[in-house]
Amino acid sequence: MTALVIVICIILITIVLVQIGRVTELTAEIKGEREASKDASKWNGWLSLGFMVVFLPAVMISAWAYKNQMMGYGPHTSASEHGGALDSMFNLTLILTGIVFVLTHIALFWYAYKYRWRENRKAEFIAHDNRLEVIWTAVPAVVMTLLVVRGLDAWNTVMADVGSEEDFMEIEATGQQFNWIIRYPGPDGKLGARDFKLTTGSNQLGQDFTDSKNWDDVIPSTELYLPVGKKVRVRITAKDVLHNFDLVHFRVKMDAVPGMPTYFVFTPIKTTAEYRNELRKYPEYNEPYDPADPTGPKRWEKFEYELACAELCGKGHYSMKRIFRVVSQEEFDAWYREQKSFYLTEFRGKDGDPNKDKVLDIEVPMRAAEFSSNVKAAIESADAADNTLVLNYVWFDTGSATLKNDSKYELDNLVTALNDNPQIRIEIGGHTDDTGDPEANLQLSQQRAAAVAAYLTDRGIAAGRLRAVGYGDSKPLAPNDSDANRAKNRRTDFTITL
Numbered sequence: 001m002t003a004l005v006i007v008i009c010i011i012l013i014t015i016v017l018v019q020i021g022r023v024t025e026l027t028a029e030i031k032g033e034r035e036a037s038k039d040a041s042k043w044n045g046w047l048s049l050g051f052m053v054v055f056l057p058a059v060m061i062s063a064w065a066y067k068n069q070m071m072g073y074g075p076h077t078s079a080s081e082h083g084g085a086l087d088s089m090f091n092l093t094l095i096l097t098g099i100v101f102v103l104t105h106i107a108l109f110w111y112a113y114k115y116r117w118r119e120n121r122k123a124e125f126i127a128h129d130n131r132l133e134v135i136w137t138a139v140p141a142v143v144m145t146l147l148v149v150r151g152l153d154a155w156n157t158v159m160a161d162v163g164s165e166e167d168f169m170e171i172e173a174t175g176q177q178f179n180w181i182i183r184y185p186g187p188d189g190k191l192g193a194r195d196f197k198l199t200t201g202s203n204q205l206g207q208d209f210t211d212s213k214n215w216d217d218v219i220p221s222t223e224l225y226l227p228v229g230k231k232v233r234v235r236i237t238a239k240d241v242l243h244n245f246d247l248v249h250f251r252v253k254m255d256a257v258p259g260m261p262t263y264f265v266f267t268p269i270k271t272t273a274e275y276r277n278e279l280r281k282y283p284e285y286n287e288p289y290d291p292a293d294p295t296g297p298k299r300w301e302k303f304e305y306e307l308a309c310a311e312l313c314g315k316g317h318y319s320m321k322r323i324f325r326v327v328s329q330e331e332f333d334a335w336y337r338e339q340k341s342f343y344l345t346e347f348r349g350k351d352g353d354p355n356k357d358k359v360l361d362i363e364v365p366m367r368a369a370e371f372s373s374n375v376k377a378a379i380e381s382a383d384a385a386d387n388t389l390v391l392n393y394v395w396f397d398t399g400s401a402t403l404k405n406d407s408k409y410e411l412d413n414l415v416t417a418l419n420d421n422p423q424i425r426i427e428i429g430g431h432t433d434d435t436g437d438p439e440a441n442l443q444l445s446q447q448r449a450a451a452v453a454a455y456l457t458d459r460g461i462a463a464g465r466l467r468a469v470g471y472g473d474s475k476p477l478a479p480n481d482s483d484a485n486r487a488k489n490r491r492t493d494f495t496i497t498l
């Protein structure tokens, strides 16, 4: 409908203009050529002046009226340390070009009026004037030099990489159609190595898990947090096509190029809460966030720093949004502690895990903490069913009661638990699946339970606190109908008795 109205308007305006042209031609014929052009010159002169008087102030008034829509003004002030330098560059350019714009337009329309055609006035031609040539070449050259030098200075400041001694946090952003994968380095503060050849559906970044720096790396899937006042270096890459890492409130914008890592360093200086508070004073941010719910939260209350992709990278380009929340260092630390390592939670033990049969240094303290909290919960629980815990990381050689070397970590945790809780006794239970001869299974499970007890007494636990029982296949955890279930049933556990 709107399109139709616009088309009709264009047709009508064209008809009007053609008609005016024809009327002018007719007048010229009636009045004579000379008279008509005298009139036209007079009108041209006055109309030019009128145009200037109306439109030049209108341009300036509208710029003032809409200043809150411009970057760097009103609610769009910068939230990063370097942002102010970029905004002031834009301002300086705006002021200089603004002055030139106003002066040239006054001159243009004023002279069009002043030198309109009049009887007995003759045009004067200046063939050449060295002084004028020098002035209008030198003035723009000086101004341009000033702008370029300041611009280069700002560029060098903004694009400077971090120094080797500096305190900063490095994160990584990988663009793909159509989302951003953001990786944090985890407690070691270092991002692990990547190799594109390792990329699979379950290892989207192609992380090389033989590199221990990868083990604790975190890939959050919800809001991302950054500490205020901390320098952040973002490593920017892309997997498929060109993307652009754009955090507009921080004046951060950098291409993400497949095969060519780029970076951007910035320091957020306003927390999300502080920025929201600044938005409060603008009436437009006091409108309801959801127009369908006028009593609901206001726009300023729901404000978030957004990461966008500023490159038209395909159909779903618009959906590449992520929320970055800037908080105090304490809040950030609390959030960071909650984040789980991608490797340990999503990839460990699966196909393609190069460390499948190894216990990793990073896992030992984690398993110890988990073990001690499980024991604590079991002791505190009133329900007898909770008193039995499976020793998940105790392994034997196939068909024998010889403990594998890596079982020592879990068994040492058990030693610690027994020493920390001198009031408890335990029954160690050996279990098998239902394959093979039940008699042999029973015997093997008995020997395995005894091997665990022997390990514990070797570590100084009184034999009187331990009882080793072989249950064979008599107490399965799950029906013996699949390899996974049978693996579950082959286990060693312990039951706490007081």
Ligand SMILES: [Cu+2]
Binding pocket: 175, 176, 242, 243, 244, 309, 310, 311, 312, 313, 317, 320
């Ligand atoms: Cu994109």
